[in-house]
Amino acid sequence: MLPNLDGIVHCAGIGQRIPCRELREDDIDEVMNTNFKAPVMLQAEILRQKKMNREGSIVFIASIAAESPSMGNAVYSASKGAIISYANCLGVELAPRHIRVNCISPAMVRTGLIFKGAVTEEALKADEARYPLKRYGTPKDIAYLTVYMLSEASAWMTGSNVKITGGGK
């Protein structure tokens, strides 16, 4: 049985690189179901079952892709824009109970998600070299910000979307 929660991090996600003109309904469902529908429905069930403690913290791992267009990334970007908009509304609804809702929008992070499809390691290395801090992020980089968002150190933050990018755009 799920215990009551002081914090939750919605970080499951998948990537996709398909040009807009080739998108099919299944492609949209695949990404939106995982990146948007699943966290929204999970969060709804957690709230219905009253599993979220007062003064808790909810974090969504979004992406700078929501505001930084790149080729083939339309549905992924849209899914992250959708979760940011959803999180903003959730934050307003949960504020009376002092439950905070924030998003983290990383730039490129070295995980399995980015090594897919037509993107080659060489192309990624060239892109990485253009980052002001000369590297992509690591999961640990994002985890530290997530810990901050979950902790009381961020007690006055809700409805925020914090970019963590190594200076990348």
Add this chain to the structure above:
Amino acid sequence: MDIHKFIKQLAEQFDDTDPSEIKPDTKFQELEDWSSLTAMGIIAFVKTIYGKEITGLEIRSCNTVADLFRIVSNK
């Protein structure tokens, strides 16, 4: 429609009110954690569970839980 089931469903819309506090004669809009969000929740669960549509105005016109139950039952 069963009023006991309805009250149980209504009680789920309140985060801080003990379900045992909600009875047919409860003035639900006077409960401490009543808000416009609770009203939206009521509209949503009435539609989901009973397939009926009620309005915010109808909810506002109710005094007690029994009034609300009557409005939903008569839809």
